[in-house]
Amino acid sequence: MNQAAIHKILAGKPGSKPTPRKLTQLFEKRRGANFTLIQDLFFSLYPETRHTASFKSLQKLLADGFKNRPAELKHQDLQRQGDGNWYQSGAWVGMQLYVDRFCGDLKKLAERIPYFEALGINFLHLMPITKRPSGPNDGGYAVNSYTEIDPRYGTDQDFISLTAAFREKGICLMLDFVVNHTSDEFPWALEAKAGNLKYQEYYYTFPDRNMPDLFEQSLPEVFPETSPGNFTYCPQMERWVMTVFNSYQWDLNYTNPAVFLSMLENLLELSNKGVDVIRFDALAFLWKKIGTSSQNLPEAHRLVALFRLCLQVVAPGVIILAEAIVAPEEIVAYFGKGILEGNECEIAYNATFMACLWNSVATKKTRLLRQSLGNLPPKPDPSTWINYVRCHDDIGLGFDDSHISALGWDPQTHRRFLLDYFCQRLDWSPAKGAVFMYNPFTGDGRITGSTASLLGLERALEEEDALKISSAEAKILMLYGIILAAPGIPLIYAGDEIGMLNDYSYMEEADKMMDSRWINRPIHDWDTVSGLSSEKNHASRIYFGLQHLIALRKQQPGLADVCSIHYHDSGNNHLLVFERDGETDNGILILANFDESPQVVRTALLGALGYMREGQFHNLIDGKTKKVRSGLLELPPAELLWLRKY
Structure with a gap:
């Protein structure tokens, strides 16, 4: 059983509005339920003999995070626990946007809520809106702050007002947490450049090329055209810095527990501002090890689970999305495997689905x-996909x-x-x-x-x-x-x-x-x-x-x-045919023709699956019932059907 399910049992049935005392008691129950897993994960990454004090700091962070969480959000947490895996509902439909390119700033975004409602959007992913360098910043993914709103979008109060407006309208908000790196203008990086040894250890920095060259033997290049290699020389501190993405994005050194604790503090603060889903950007890169690609390592999975279990104690209504554009078996792993099954991320991008759709368009x-x-x-059952x-x-x-x-x-x-x-x-x-x-x-x-x-x-x-x-x-x-x-x-x-x-x-x-x-x-x-x-x-x-x-x-x-999904081989390689919840009366059969010419599917298949009776089928999209007079149903080019089960 995953920890979220245990917390739901501990919380009991939703009743009247709980008192502050009751909320605190539930926090203590969640902390107790997660304590052993958190402890084991923490000391598996940071050996107990050296980092007991850091673990005590972690416990204080959780208590402070809960204390600082607004009462309205604590009540929402309990409501979502009562709803179970609320994010698996078929009612969610999302949109991703850059605030400045969509409408200008956060105040104007609030004014566009009717636009989202008219279309049917109730889940928004806003691209990075926190402070970033004024020059190249990778679309905001080079961060100068994890929690402070960039002035081009408005103020922190504008953001708090926006999240309140979203909650009132039932809109779920997703924001990025750039968990792998900061910009080279981040306060920690500026301290490191100034010679502060403490903050130099927040990053992977080296006095010469010996260690970087060992890393380079197995590290792939993310941006080979614009940022070849994985290290950048910093003249201010006369050291080489690991920069896997761009030269101005410094990779965080999670082998240092101080980095994890500082990032957890940022994560809890972001959650306490009213964010519902935290998108962990580039989480596959979190742990670096010489002789490997430094992607999808076991330590990275343990680190993600540690973040998730800590967040769950403070804000059980907030969930994590894995931004891992990796091989299919690696994507599923970010939901958690083995003892961590269901205890890493609740959501992941189905990048395989997206790429294969475009392959079908071309072929x-x-x-x-x-x-x-x-x-x-x-x-795992309590997880879901983002499809795009x-x-x-x-x-x-x-x-x-x-x-x-x-x-x-x-x-x-x-x-x-x-x-x-x-x-x-x-x-x-x-x-x-x-x-x-x-x-x-x-x-x-x-x-x-x-x-x-x-x-x-x-x-x-x-x-x-x-x-x-x-x-x-x-x-x-x-x-x-x-x-x-x-x-x-x-x-x-x-x-x-x-x-x-x-x-x-x-x-x-x-x-x-x-x-x-x-x-x-x-x-x-x-x-x-x-x-x-x-x-x-x-x-x-x-x-x-x-x-x-x-x-x-x-x-x-x-x-x-x-509900279930099953892919059917229709005998026609130009057609995609899959069924949702086919074992029940709510079954829907989806047919799509990827060819430029009309294609046919056997009506015998549709009848055997329960979507055709006496030569008739009902298409939910146009609301019409139609009769087929031959043994073949013809689909025009790019035709899409959602058939209702009889």
Whole structure:
């Protein structure tokens, strides 16, 4: 049993509003329930013989964190405990956005709550909004503070007011916790540069290249084009600093318990400001060890579990998302394995799902998608996925090579085909994307571009081709209709709901021009939004189509993540066919055609599964019951069906 389930039992049935004394008693129960696991994890990373005092400091941090947690949030914690795994509900639909590019600042974001409500959004991931360097800052992921709001977005009070407004409207807020590194302007880094030995030990710093060169023998490069290597020389302190991502992002040294304690203090403070979901950025990199890739190490998993179990004691209604864009078996591991099963992160990105969807767009075939998802190791029951079509980042091609080879394709050649297809290297491809971080030595690269441009809408509008425009619209709604029907929380990237295209203006900005991911981070088009109800164009058709799918999702109990999923081989490799909660009357069968031509599926299969009776089927999306007069059901290109079980 995971610790959250134990805490629910300890809390008992939700009743009248608990007194402060009762809340404190429940805190003590949670601390007692987690104490042994926290102690074992802490001393497995930091040996007891040297770090007993640090463990006592940890206990005080937990008590102070609970003391400082507002009463309103303590009551919300208990409500969520009573609701069980609240994040597995099918009612959540998310959106990811940059506040400044979406609407300007936090006050203006609060004014946009009606926009989210109209679309059906009740889960928001705001990209980093805390203080960062004024120059290059990796889109805010080079942090100068974990808790102080950057003035460009407003004040700390603006943020507190925003979280209160979100709670009133039932909107769940997710923020990043850049757990692996700080900026080189962070207070600890400035102290280190000034010669403070205490803070030099907060990072991996070395007086010469001996240790860095040993690390480099097995460390991969994250940004080979713009930040080759994993160490940067700091002339102020005459030392080499580990900088796995960018030269201005210093990796934290978690072998030092003072780093963990300081970061836990930041995590608790962020949670106490009203954040509901904490996105652990780059958590796969947390522990470094010579002779390894320094990714996904056992110590990193223990560290994540330690963070989670401590947070759970103070704020049991707050959960952690794993930002681990790694191999499928490694992704599932961040839910916890063995004694830690269900005790690491509650949510993780289903990056495999996203990448395989784009593979199916390019190849028009779904076998790799079905094979990859069907071979995902099972996740613990109390966990869930974030499913997405696009996000602020690139599209990686981290498929399992054995799955590609099983299809008769050469893995390296296939990845190059995908780069060519999406990045304007094939005249016949409708996609208009760009390459991100191409490595000429390995031939590897990643893909950037907005959903609409990658699916052909930009090119179709340029050509003023109505049929191609309609085809691109259908593909957008098909992909989003698939993730809306999949187990987990669907996440829409802001702008996709109105079919926004690539933004090439980043090429004119010095601090962005070397990062092609900005092509997919446009300024939100509120002029288009204002005309949605009065104009019939691609934006309105996409918006209202997506709005309808979101509302439909929330009406279907079979789409919650407590319900099953099963992938079916329809005999047609162009079709994706999967079933949600098929063992009950709430069953829904999803069919999607990835080909550019009409495709057919046997009606015998639909009948055997219970989704066709006497030649009739009911499509939930258009609300119509239709009759098939032959043994085959035809799906037009990019057709999406949600069939109701009879």
